[in-house]
C-alpha cells in the first residue's frame with residue numbers, strides 16, 4: 001500500500017512536457033525540463049548520482065544524468081545500468097527493485113538485454129538507437145533512446161531506475177518501483193532545418209575512411225557530397241595518397257582553380273586559394289598546417305591546422321600529441337621558431353578527426369592551450385591571438401537534433417563527436433555551420449542538392465563538418481609585439497569628407513602597399529606601392545568621387561599587414 005502511494009506521488013510530481021533536446025554535450029536545452037529526481041550526495045561511496053531529468057520529443061525519450069562523484073566516460077569505465085519497465089507491468093521482464101524491466105542497458109560495457117516473454121535478447125546500441133553526449137569524460141550526460149525501438153514499442157509511460165554499480169550501487173530513484181515518466185504526445189516536429197546554402201567562405205573537414213575518395217564504389221558518393229557542399233577549402237583526414245586527389249577535386253569543379261597541398265601522413269588540405277606555405281607540425285605527423293592566401297580585404301592570410309590524433313583508448317598518446325602541438329604553436333608565435341613566417345594575427349582554424357573519446361582535458365589543451373605535461377612541453381599558451389582560448393564550435397545535423405560526427409551502426413560504440421572545428425574568434429565570425437547526415441534529410445532537400453539518402457552513411461563512418469565564415473578583424477591588440485617595420489596609425493578625421501589623412505611610421509626602409517578597399521572587398525584605389533625610407537609619412541585620399549560608406553585602409557609590407565576602417569560621410 002505504501003509503495004503504491006509513493007509511486008502515485010512520483011507520478012503526480014512528474015510534469016509532462018516534450019522538449020527539443022539536442023544531443024550535443026551542451027545542457028542549456030535542459031534548463032526548462034523539470035528535475036525528475038534529486039538524489040542525495042554521499043548515499044554511495046563510489047559513483048554517486050546527483051540528478052535525473054527525463055523528457056521526450058517525437059522520436060526519442062531523453063535522460064539527463066549527473067553525478068556528485070568524479071567524472072567518468074559514459075561509453076566506458078563505469079557500471080551504470082538503466083532499467084526501463086516499458087509496459088508498466090512488474091510481472092513482465094527482469095525483476096529489479098519493483099520494476100519488471102523490459103530493457104536493461106549497461107553503459108560501460110555498451111551492451112544490454114531485452115527481456116521479452118520467451119527469453120532474453122542481447123542488444124547493441126543501434127538496436128535502441130542509443131545516442132549520448134558528451135563523448136569525453138564528464139559528470140553529466142544527455143542520453144536518447146528511440147521511442148519506437150522494438151524493446152520499448154512506443155510506450156505511453158515508462159518506469160525507470162538508474163543504478164550506478166550493477167545491482168548494488170547508488171540508485172535513482174532510491175524508492176522501490178522506480179520513477180514513472182508519462183510521455184508527452186504533443187508533436188514537436190522535426191528540427192528547424194539548417195540551410196545548406198553557402199553564406200561565406202566555406203571550409204569542409206572530412207575523415208574519408210581509408211582514402212575513400214579514391215575507391216571506385218565510394219567516389220560517386222563523395223562526389224555528390226562535395227559538389228553539393230561547394231567548399232572553398234577542404235581538409236581531409238585518412239587520405240594517405242599523394243597524387244590524384246587534386247585532379248579529382250578539380251574535375252568536380254571545372255569552373256574553379258584548385259590548389260593541393262602535400263599529403264602529410266594521412267592529412268591533406270585543398271583550396272581555391274593559393275597554399276603559400278605548409279608544414280608538418282608535430283613528431284607523430286598527426287597535425288599539419290597550410291597557410292592560404294585569400295582575397296580577404298581585412299586579412300589575406302588564413303592558417304588551417306589539420307589533425308588526426310591517435311584513436312580509441314590511446315589517451316596517453318593523444319594527450320602527448322596535443323601537448324606537443326601547443327608547444328610548437330607557442331614557440332612559433334612567441335619566438336618566431338616555426339616552420340615558416342606566420343603573419344601576426346593570422347586567422348586560424350584547427351579542424352580534423354581528433355578522436356576525443358577519453359579524457360576531456362585534451363579539449364582544454366587544444367582550445368585553451370592547457371598543457372598537461374609541462375615538464376616536457378613547457379608552459380601553457382592560450383591559442384587565440386587575444387590571449388584567450390580558441391573556440392570549440394558545436395554543430396548539429398541539418399535536419400536532426402543530433403551532433404555526432406562519427407557513426408557506425410555495427411559497432412558497440414554509439415555515435416559520437418570525434419570531429420572538431422576550432423577557430424580564433426578574435427578575428428573570425430561564423431556565419432553558418434552544420435554536420436551533413438544525408439540519412440536524416442527529407443527527399444525534397446536531397447533532390448534539390450543532388451544527394452542520395454545513403455551518401456554520407458556509405459561514403460565514410462565520419463560525417464563532414466561544414467563551416468561558413470568571414471574574417472572580421474586583424475586580431476592584433478596593443479600588447480602584442482608587432483614587428484617594428486612599419487606602423488599604420490589611425491586615419492583622421494574619421495568619419496571624413498572628402499579627405500582623410502593616413503599616417504605611416506617606418507622603423508626602417510620597406511616596400512609598402514597602401515590600398516583602399518570597399519566593404520565588399522573590392523579594390524577602390526592604390527595609394528602607394530613603393531619602397532619608402534624610414535620615418536614618418538602622411539598619405540591622403542580624396543573620397544569626393546566615391547559614395548558614402550565604410551572603406552578599409554590596408555597597409556602591407558611582405559607578410560605583415562595592418563588595416564583600419566574609415567567612414568566617408570557626405
Ligand SMILES: [Ca+2]
Pocket residue numbers: 021022023024025026027028029142
Ligand atoms: Ca544538449
Ligand SMILES: [Ca+2]
Pocket residue numbers: 039040041042043044048049050068170
Ligand atoms: Ca546519490
Ligand SMILES: [Ca+2]
Pocket residue numbers: 085086087088089090091092093099100101102
Ligand atoms: Ca514489464
Ligand SMILES: [Ca+2]
Pocket residue numbers: 039040043049170171172173174
Ligand atoms: Ca540514491
